[in-house]
Amino acid sequence: MSSFSIAWLDLREGADFAARDKTLVTQVLQWLGQAADPVSPDRIIVDLGAGTGSTLRALTKLGANNLVWRLVDLDGKLLDEALRRHGKNCLIEDYQADLNIIGELPLTGAHIISASALFDLASAEFIDALIARIDARKTAIYAALNYDGTTIWSPAHPLDEKVLAAFNQDQRSDKGFGPALGPDCTAYLQQALENKGYTVSVRPSPWQLNAKDAQLQQELINGIAAAVSEGYGLDADELSEWKKFRIANMPDGNCTIGHWDVLALPR
């Protein structure tokens, strides 16, 4: 199951890029430099849940080059778009595949496995199985933009807390990988990677949205309201009032949404 539109991924990309922790990206680029093999100068990065290539664009903008990008996604339309945008300038191998079939993921020879805005959708079981397949002596892992369950709106509204609690409950429902870790993802990932023997760095990468992100905020508000509209005990009229208030306050208000970036390097 996957239903991420190109329009939504484009809309969030600016906020994602601004939020990414640049220190970790520098370490990713250093790792890729160190991992260069004289026999095969191209280093392989496998981007899981690649979408239209947001990680490729972010890392390229920050200095990555001469990489083989293995883009893996269930959604062929998103992969086609990634190829359309970058197929002429980057070495891309696209794999339309379900990440749940871990044994068939194209991880062989990978110097690094990356993902953005993915692991909070995943279950503990998925993360365990993925990490079990990876050679922790050779392959680094860079997992950016994992939602942490915090959302702070300004100005505040009396229903904010209840909406957030419901939304975070929804974030733990099945997003295609079994019960999602949602806000617990970063802590789980960190522990699992440390247990596997990695040196793990974790840095905050919050979205900081204001009037210039009006369209993203509007989609976000609509998405949150839709996600919590049924099954979480919220009154429909109160929720509708919350939504109106949030949209009316976009021009002068702001919103911070917590995410974390994780980098695991072989010891």
Ligand SMILES: C[S@@+](CC[C@H](N)C(=O)[O-])C[C@H]1O[C@@H](n2cnc3c(N)ncnc32)[C@H](O)[C@@H]1O
């Ligand atoms: C939130 S989007 C992030 C996309 C991209 N990494 C970005 O940052 O723009 C999650 C991505 O994971 C993909 N995805 C979700 N479930 C999947 C699955 N079971 N197998 C492969 N890809 C999946 C979606 O199609 C989507 O492209």
